[in-house]
Amino acid sequence: MPVAPDRVAVWSATEAPASGLSAQLIAWQRQHGRHALPWQGTRDPYRVWLSEIMLQQTQVTTVLGYYERFLQHFPDVAALAAAPQDAVLAQWAGLGYYSRARNLHRCAQDVVGRFGGAFPSDPADLESLPGIGRSTAAAIAAFCFGRRTAICDGNVRRVLSRVLGFDEDLAQAAAQRRLWDIAEALLPAQDIEAYTQGLMDLGATLCTPRRPDCERCPWRDTCVARAQQRQADYPRRSRRLQRGRRDIVWLWLQEADGAVWLCQRPQTGIWAGLWCLPECDDLAQARAVGAALGVRPQVLAPFKHVLTHQDLWLQPVLLRLSPDVDVQAVERHLRGLGPQEPVPAACRRVLPHQRAAHGLPAPLQRLLESPPQPAPADLFSPG
Numbered sequence: 001m002p003v004a005p006d007r008v009a010v011w012s013a014t015e016a017p018a019s020g021l022s023a024q025l026i027a028w029q030r031q032h033g034r035h036a037l038p039w040q041g042t043r044d045p046y047r048v049w050l051s052e053i054m055l056q057q058t059q060v061t062t063v064l065g066y067y068e069r070f071l072q073h074f075p076d077v078a079a080l081a082a083a084p085q086d087a088v089l090a091q092w093a094g095l096g097y098y099s100r101a102r103n104l105h106r107c108a109q110d111v112v113g114r115f116g117g118a119f120p121s122d123p124a125d126l127e128s129l130p131g132i133g134r135s136t137a138a139a140i141a142a143f144c145f146g147r148r149t150a151i152c153d154g155n156v157r158r159v160l161s162r163v164l165g166f167d168e169d170l171a172q173a174a175a176q177r178r179l180w181d182i183a184e185a186l187l188p189a190q191d192i193e194a195y196t197q198g199l200m201d202l203g204a205t206l207c208t209p210r211r212p213d214c215e216r217c218p219w220r221d222t223c224v225a226r227a228q229q230r231q232a233d234y235p236r237r238s239r240r241l242q243r244g245r246r247d248i249v250w251l252w253l254q255e256a257d258g259a260v261w262l263c264q265r266p267q268t269g270i271w272a273g274l275w276c277l278p279e280c281d282d283l284a285q286a287r288a289v290g291a292a293l294g295v296r297p298q299v300l301a302p303f304k305h306v307l308t309h310q311d312l313w314l315q316p317v318l319l320r321l322s323p324d325v326d327v328q329a330v331e332r333h334l335r336g337l338g339p340q341e342p343v344p345a346a347c348r349r350v351l352p353h354q355r356a357a358h359g360l361p362a363p364l365q366r367l368l369e370s371p372p373q374p375a376p377a378d379l380f381s382p383g
């Protein structure tokens with residue numbers, strides 16, 4: 001039977017179902033859960049917090065390639081707080097969702113400035129820090145300080161709504177709050193670390209969005225979705241993401257020594273604060289830039305880069321510059337500035353060995369490392 005909202009109050013009062021479910025999950029986590037991830041086996045809030053932020057919207061296998069390297073560059077919260085933002089973004093480059101990196105940096109500065117360099121243990125204090133939402137605050141509080149508080153991120157919502165048959169529309173804030181109340185009511189009296197890790201492990205390894213492995217699940221005999229064979233119907237969410245498309249023409253201004261011109265993006269919007277090729281509106285404008293520089297542009301094959309909300313179609317145009325080129329003139333042209341107007345100093349020439357010190361979005365790194373073939377010549381025919 002689906003769960004009625006008033007069951008929450010009953011559970012909060014008795015905790016009877018909670019103890020059964022939580023005991024099963026804790027036992028399963030101890031025997032079958034994940035125990036060897038590099039951010040486990042520690043109560044250091046800096047390491048746990050870093051892993052939690054990296055794991056938001058990113059697979060464990062991807063995070064494994066970044067986590068230790070990030071810690072080598074920034075071994076503690078003080079080192080991270082003192083680092084320039086560019087250095088932080090450079091270590092984050094390729095992980096995506098760059099607002100996480102900027103918030104990570106601001107959070108480290110807040111921990112140093114407001115909390116004397118020690119992460120607070122209270123979930124409400126943790127939640128007051130940049131980039132730490134309620135679920136992340138609960139995870140840090142549980143893993144590092146043994147606090148009895150509930151996580152309820154996207155994976156946990158899926159698991160709980162399936163096992164309990166919670167079929168309210170999670171696009172509604174009120175339904176989200178009710179599910180969170182249920183998550184709180186389910187908490188065990190002790191072993192909060194194993195329980196919290198068990199929820200994460202179950203959502204990541206068995207109760208996956210597609211084809212959950214119910215036969216190996218510790219909650220298979222209780223699960224409403226399994227009993228109804230309606231796993232795909234949970235969680236219920238009425239609002240579906242509308243994907244958009246955006247076309248970007250990148251000007252790849254390359255000099256004979258391998259240097260490329262990169263401009264720092266604004267602090268808001270996609271790839272905020274990262275270093276990127278200059279953009280222009282369309283191929284006609286790229287052609288005009290080429291003509292202004294006396295260079296024949298080479299249109300490379302466009303490629304797609306998928307973001308959460310939209311598909312980016314990236315069209316690189318390569319311009320091989322002669323040594324005496326006036327790049328400021330190019331920028332003036334791109335920005336529609338007059339010959340005497342100053343150009344904002346947001347662009348610089350970057351040699352290949354200097355790229356690592358700049359944060360570059362993943363598709364640009366891939367492009368510079370292995371450029372695509374030129375597009376068919378007629379793409380750049382006059383007209």
Ligand code: SF4
Pocket residue numbers: 159162163206207208212213214215217218219220223224225226231
């Ligand atoms: S039985 Fe299946 S659907 Fe239910 S919680 Fe377990 S894995 Fe998820």
